[in-house]
Every structure is written in structure tokens, then in C-alpha cells.
Amino acid sequence: xxxxxxxxxxxxxxxxxxxxxxxxxxxxxxxxxxxxxxxxxxxxxxxxxxxxxxxxxxxxxxxxxxxxxxxxxxxxxxxxxxxxxxxxxxxxxxxxxxxxxxxxxxxxxxxxxxxx
Amino acid sequence: xxxxxxxxxxxxxxxxxxxxxxxxxxxxxxxxxxxxxxxxxxxxxxxxxxxxxxxxxxxxxxxxxxxxxxxxxxxxxxxxxxxxxxxxxxxxxxxxxxxxxxxxxxxxxx
Numbered sequence: 210x211x212x213x214x215x216x217x218x219x220x221x222x223x224x225x226x227x228x229x230x231x232x233x234x235x236x237x238x239x240x241x242x243x244x245x246x247x248x249x250x251x252x253x254x255x256x257x258x259x260x261x262x263x264x265x266x267x268x269x270x271x272x273x274x275x276x277x278x279x280x281x282x283x284x285x286x287x288x289x290x291x292x293x294x295x296x297x298x299x300x301x302x303x304x305x306x307x308x309x310x311x312x313x314x315x316x317x318x319x320x321x322x323x324x325x
Numbered sequence: 326x327x328x329x330x331x332x333x334x335x336x337x338x339x340x341x342x343x344x345x346x347x348x349x350x351x352x353x354x355x356x357x358x359x360x361x362x363x364x365x366x367x368x369x370x371x372x373x374x375x376x377x378x379x380x381x382x383x384x385x386x387x388x389x390x391x392x393x394x395x396x397x398x399x400x401x402x403x404x405x406x407x408x409x410x411x412x413x414x415x416x417x418x419x420x421x422x423x424x425x426x427x428x429x430x431x432x433x434x435x
Contacts, residue, residue: 213368251427252369252413265422299370312339314423 215301227289230320232301235280240301242314243276243286244300259286291324298322313317328352331414339434344401348414348418348426351395357417358390360399363428364410406435
């Protein structure tokens, strides 16, 4: 398997523009997670899906952020409008959790977002 | 207080030395603890996980949890330059979400 695939790997945009980040989870995984990583705040969970259904979006910072998972092999994280403070590395991760004792998430390579 | 805390480092040690990485956590209800390794410009990858207290060994790596002091440790024996990375400790909270520490940057000097 190719692992979790994210695109683009780098995104530079101007404040106010819409940004869409994409993720393809590992085939067969039923959980998908979106994280944001910054030096100041570390790795933060934004939202996660189970079987394409959003379960917990309490980490989404504001209404400017939205996420969708239209099918088992694709998810998007959208920021509209983007602001400089959104600059971070955004990770997508997936897992197949059948018991808590083997709770392992597989992370993609991340999208480095810079908003100027 | 952040739920999982760790010293950001950087921690520099000579090749072959034993490395000790540490975290503290605030919620005594946490039961599952994990260590993730993150190479530069890559996503984190799970190294080890433990349940409750005690030790778990995997090759050169040993994870230790002391629930009485809410302390999590990762020991690396015979450290190699390829171990240079950021190490994130994490715990599973009661909502089944992984709470990560900010990570400790480790440099193994050849």
C-alpha cells in the first residue's frame, strides 16, 4: 500500500483565498483524522471521521474551517477565507481500529501551508 | 495545564549513548500511552504503545509508564544517528482521542 496520500505537499496562498487540502487514506481503514501542527501548539486534532461520518469536530478552530469525506477513499479540509495564523503543517491520518489495544494511526507526509 | 507535556529539547547525545525521553500527563484516568517518532518533514509514526503501568521493550527501545507520578519515559539503547528525530509522547483520553505532547527534538552525534 502507498500509505496515506496528501496533496498538495506545499501550498502558498494570500490571505483571504480559499485553500483546499486533500487526503486519500489507506484502503480498508475506517477512521480518518485531520491534524494541524505548529511549533507553538504542537499536534492538534481538528476533526475525525468514522465510516465517512464526522464524529468530532470540536478541534476545528473556527467556521472558516470545514471538512468533508464524500467516500471511503477521499477527504478534504477547506479553509475559507485563509489567514496568516492558519500557516502550519496539516496532517491527515487513518486507522483501522478494532480494539483500543491496537490504536495506531498512520500519518501522511503533511501539507505545509503558508498564508501571506 | 496541557494534558501531555514534554521538554522540547533539543537533546544532543553521542552515538552509542542511552537516551532518556520523558513526558508528564495530567489526567490520572489516562490508560494508553504511545510514543511516536517524527523525522524532519515527515508525518509521525507509531513507535510503541503501552497500557497502564510498567515497561515494554522492543529492540533498542523501552517504554515505561509510572502512573503514580504520571510520568512516561522512552529509553533508547545504543543510540544511532538514524534515531535523530522528534519524539512525541501521547495518551488516549476518555473520548478516545490521542492527545500529543509537543515533542522532543533528539540529535545523535556521530
